[in-house]
Each structure stands twice: as C-alpha cells, then as structure tokens.
Amino acid sequence: MHPRNLYNQPPDFLALANSHPPLLPYIVQTANGPTIDFKSQDALRHLTQALLYKDFSLNVQLPVDRLCPPIPNRLNYILWIQDILDPFHSAPAIAVRGIDIGTGASCIYPLLGCRMSPSWKFIATEIDPLSFECASVNVASNELHSRIHLHKALHHEPILSPLLGSDTFDFTMCNPPFYSSREEIEKSTLEKEFSPSAVCTGADTEMITPGGESAFVRRMVTESLTYRTKCRWFTSMLGKLSSLTDVVNSLRENNVENYAITELVQGQTRRWAIGWSFGDERLPDSVSRISNQSLHGLMPPHNTIRQPLGSADGAVALQKLRQALSATEGIIATQERTDPDRVTIGLAATGNTWSRAARRKKLKAPSGDTSQRTTSPPVALMCQVTLSHELEFNWVRGRDRALFESFCNHISRKVASKPSS
Numbered sequence: 001m002h003p004r005n006l007y008n009q010p011p012d013f014l015a016l017a018n019s020h021p022p023l024l025p026y027i028v029q030t031a032n033g034p035t036i037d038f039k040s041q042d043a044l045r046h047l048t049q050a051l052l053y054k055d056f057s058l059n060v061q062l063p064v065d066r067l068c069p070p071i072p073n074r075l076n077y078i079l080w081i082q083d084i085l086d087p088f089h090s091a092p093a094i095a096v097r098g099i100d101i102g103t104g105a106s107c108i109y110p111l112l113g114c115r116m117s118p119s120w121k122f123i124a125t126e127i128d129p130l131s132f133e134c135a136s137v138n139v140a141s142n143e144l145h146s147r148i149h150l151h152k153a154l155h156h157e158p159i160l161s162p163l164l165g166s167d168t169f170d171f172t173m174c175n176p177p178f179y180s181s182r183e184e185i186e187k188s189t190l191e192k193e194f195s196p197s198a199v200c201t202g203a204d205t206e207m208i209t210p211g212g213e214s215a216f217v218r219r220m221v222t223e224s225l226t227y228r229t230k231c232r233w234f235t236s237m238l239g240k241l242s243s244l245t246d247v248v249n250s251l252r253e254n255n256v257e258n259y260a261i262t263e264l265v266q267g268q269t270r271r272w273a274i275g276w277s278f279g280d281e282r283l284p285d286s287v288s289r290i291s292n293q294s295l296h297g298l299m300p301p302h303n304t305i306r307q308p309l310g311s312a313d314g315a316v317a318l319q320k321l322r323q324a325l326s327a328t329e330g331i332i333a334t335q336e337r338t339d340p341d342r343v344t345i346g347l348a349a350t351g352n353t354w355s356r357a358a359r360r361k362k363l364k365a366p367s368g369d370t371s372q373r374t375t376s377p378p379v380a381l382m383c384q385v386t387l388s389h390e391l392e393f394n395w396v397r398g399r400d401r402a403l404f405e406s407f408c409n410h411i412s413r414k415v416a417s418k419p420s421s
C-alpha cells in the first residue's frame, strides 16, 4: 500500500455502514470484529459508494453489470502519479492535465484525482456507451464538468486520441481491459473459485480486448512514439507480471530507457503500474523502482546513487561537499534546504567541466575563445545532492546518463578524500 494511502488501516466497517445505511445489511460479524462479505457484489458496491462519500464527498452511481472499483487500489495508482509529477515535492500547484483511458462507468480515476489534487483536470475516454452515459452522470452529479471532459472513444481511433490535437498533457493513465477472450475469463474464475478475493463484476465489453492488456498497453507504447513530449508521462496499470515483462521489452526495443515501475498491493491482490517518458525529467529510485528481487531484471536504470560516508564527521563532510561544489567550475547551486538530519542542495550544470579531459581541453583552448558566446549554454544536468549519514545523488533532469554518473563520481571522490598533510 502507498504510504499516503488513507486505507493503510482497514476501515471501521460498522461506523461506515452507520454513515451509509445501505451497507448495514451486508455487515458480517467475525472473530476479528465486523466486516463485510467480500464475495457479495452488492456489498462491494455499497462499500465503494460509502467510502467515496465519506472520504471524498463523492456521490457515485455504479451499475450492477459494470466494474465496481476497489478504492484503496485505485488510490494507490493516483498517489503514484502524484509522485511522478512532483517527485521532490517542490512544484507549486499549477494546472495539471491528465488523460484517463477507459474511464469506466464509475469515472473513478478522474473523480478521485480531482478531489485529491485541486489543480488536476482530465480528459476521460470511454468506448462502451453504457459506461460513457453513467460516467457523464457521475461527473455531473459531483459538479466536476468544468474539470472532467468525457470523450467517446471509437474502435478505429488511436487509444491515445486526445493527443491528436495541439494540446499538451502531463500524464495519461489507464486500467486496461485485462483479458483476451471469454475463455480466459472463465479459466481465471475457475482458478479463483476457492480464493477469498473479492468478486469481479465487469462486463465482457470492459474486460476483453484483442491480445489482452499486454497488447493494449503495447499499442499505447507504439502510439506514444509519435506523440513523444506532447505528454510528460504515459502510464498504465497492469494486472499480470507477464504483461509487465512484455511492456518493458517493448519500451527497451524502442530505446525508451526513461521509465518507472511500481507495485500496487491491496490485500492479496498485486498489480503493477508502468510509466514512461520522452522528456528529460528523471525520477528518483524511490518512485521509479521497486526492491522486489524477482523483478530486478525489469527495473529501469538507477537515477539515485548512494555513497556511504563511513565514520566521517558530518560537519567535515558538509564542508568538503561545499568546497567540492564551489571548486567545480560551471556548477550552480539552485537551492538548499537544511533539515535536522540532512542538507539537500539542488544543482545545475551546463556540461562536464570536472573531468580531467574537460580541464585539459580548457587549458588548451586559446584565451578569449569562450568570450565569443553571447548566450549561456543550456542546462544539461540537474540533480539533488543530499548529505546525511551518506551522500545521495538524485538525477532530476537531463538526457546524458554518463554526465550524471561522472558528476556523482567526481563529488563523491572529493568528499571521501583524506585531507592532504
């Protein structure tokens, strides 16, 4: 569960039912106290409605023959998107524009997203006419029509069709249709028959797509190659580990190395979300990687580099860090924050000025050579250095991984160096 997920603790089902009386008939007593029957579709629908009303002031209609979204899991995905968009918690709340692909009858992601992030707006696509109508009612009854625009998707259109126009977006999100056929659904239902997991109330139209979720998301990857930086982050949820492998392979085949993976865990259900970008924003490992050893081979390259300081004195290390930064030509400190246990410095560089080769080149250059320049060169690297019991470098922006790694090496060596006697 995401650390900011308010359902990290199970709800008080009885108190919830008292605040939403239609849930009362579904309360069951167990040795661990009151709960609900998670195998009852009606109980789940009332639970979802009760949580949405109590915790998000949302009134939501959920048709009996369409998916009933489990709120803790949907929240996990939205919280991860918040992390992707503002990984260092530094951006002011400017307008954020998202696209939800296949919003469903509930319109759950746009509704939750708008309640949780006042600066978010959505275009939500849906192909199924019944779900589209119900989503429109849910948007209207919560007075969110100025922030959520519904788009009726068509089979022959690109999945990411809102990107066809001139508008730019901050993110896309999607809970894709999962299965490739009715037979696959039946096989999966048989396998789950004796498991205690919740029932699924989805209709075939919303759960089946040719090739299943893997093919659907790989189509999005292919489409994104055309739209590229028109959207900062493309993301999707995935329900099968094999689909995650397929999508990572597709990204790698297309040389997209700026991607991120998270695990969305709710009770016994494990899902994944993947995001990718053609921009130069880089995410810290805490957002882009999961530590599950069995998934190691699928993870994106590290954007966080740590250097232990051993027994070095913190004050001395900080002094050395400051000296190393001020002695490195072309490095600009953009901000500094001091917390009780750490100091964080934001840095920008226009290129490699620290390597031996760069310094040699500068010495050889005829004097006055650089004075030809009338404009300053663009920033090639932005990173954050945090000094605590260790030195931690987080890549924030840039396209040149070698530049980031060489900078980390340079500063680490200076901070770890023994004073010359």
Ligand SMILES: C[S@@+](CC[C@H](N)C(=O)[O-])C[C@H]1O[C@@H](n2cnc3c(N)ncnc32)[C@H](O)[C@@H]1O
Pocket (backbone or CB within 6 Å): 067, 068, 069, 101, 102, 103, 104, 105, 106, 107, 108, 109, 125, 126, 127, 128, 131, 153, 154, 155, 159, 175, 176, 177, 178, 205, 206, 207, 209
């Ligand atoms: C698994 S459901 C997810 C519904 C909702 N987002 C949720 O998380 O509960 C997938 C949805 O995608 C819709 N869908 C399938 N193909 C689509 C397409 N090409 N464009 C837009 N929506 C599509 C389905 O009708 C269905 O509502």
